[in-house]
Amino acid sequence: MSTIGFLHTAEVHVATFRGLVAELAPGWQDRHVVDPQLLADARAGLPVEDRLRERLAELADTDVIVCTCSTIGLEAERAGALRGDRPMARAAIAAAKGGRIAVAYAVESTVEPTTAVLRDEDATADLVLVPCLDAWQFFEAGDLPAYHAAIAAQLRAVDAEVIVLAQPSMAPAAALLPGRPVLTSPRAAVLAATT
Structure with a gap:
């Protein structure tokens, strides 16, 4: 069974994306990593690349990873994740x-x-x-x-x-x-x- 991994910057997104996977890809499993500090750091103009890679590494055993945060989308895409937007x-x-x-x-x-x-x-x-x-x-x-x-x-x-x-x-x-x-x-x- 295929697994989709999600990196979120807010806990509220877990239920949204879990529901969409159940609706649109019922044969898939989903895993979620939530790190609000990534968005907080990005909004403060601080570098997020190292922390982002660490969090994405937690989803390395999934078939595809989606970063759902638009603010850090480019950095996530550069790190190999699907940019959610x-x-x-x-x-x-x-x-x-x-x-x-x-x-x-x-x-x-x-x-x-x-x-x-x-x-x-x-x-x-x-x-x-x-x-x-x-x-x-x-x-x-x-x-x-x-x-x-x-x-x-x-x-x-x-x-x-x-x-x-x-x-x-x-x-x-x-x-x-x-x-x-x-x-x-x-x-x-x-x-x-x-x-």
Whole structure:
């Protein structure tokens, strides 16, 4: 039986990705390593490469490793893991068909890595940034419904062909935006890793 390993920077992601594996790849097992300090260090501008490699090494016996944190995605990709937001970026470029892509984010450290992976897929991508920084306080307080509601409220009036939710934690906000083309990284990452 194949095993997918996940490196997360928040415990809340374990249930999300475990559920997606059960739904999208029922023949697969899943293992999870959670290290919030990786995101904290990245947000503080501290180097994360050594600690990242140590945590990825804990998943070395899995068939594929996905780093779900967009902020440290590039470093994880360089270390041999699947960058969790790359499949979403590819899908966003394809869906936008040259139109505007709204990039919503709740922490500042996500902006550069997310826009970089989108531009890596298409250097001419028309990106509009949608900061949802006020929502992060709800995530940190564990109030996920308020977090997702604040993100959705920020996005309702955005004019774009596609909306990208830059962080996995934002994914449930997509359900609060019916009729809008919203892409999230968790589902795309699991599909890419297991097919």
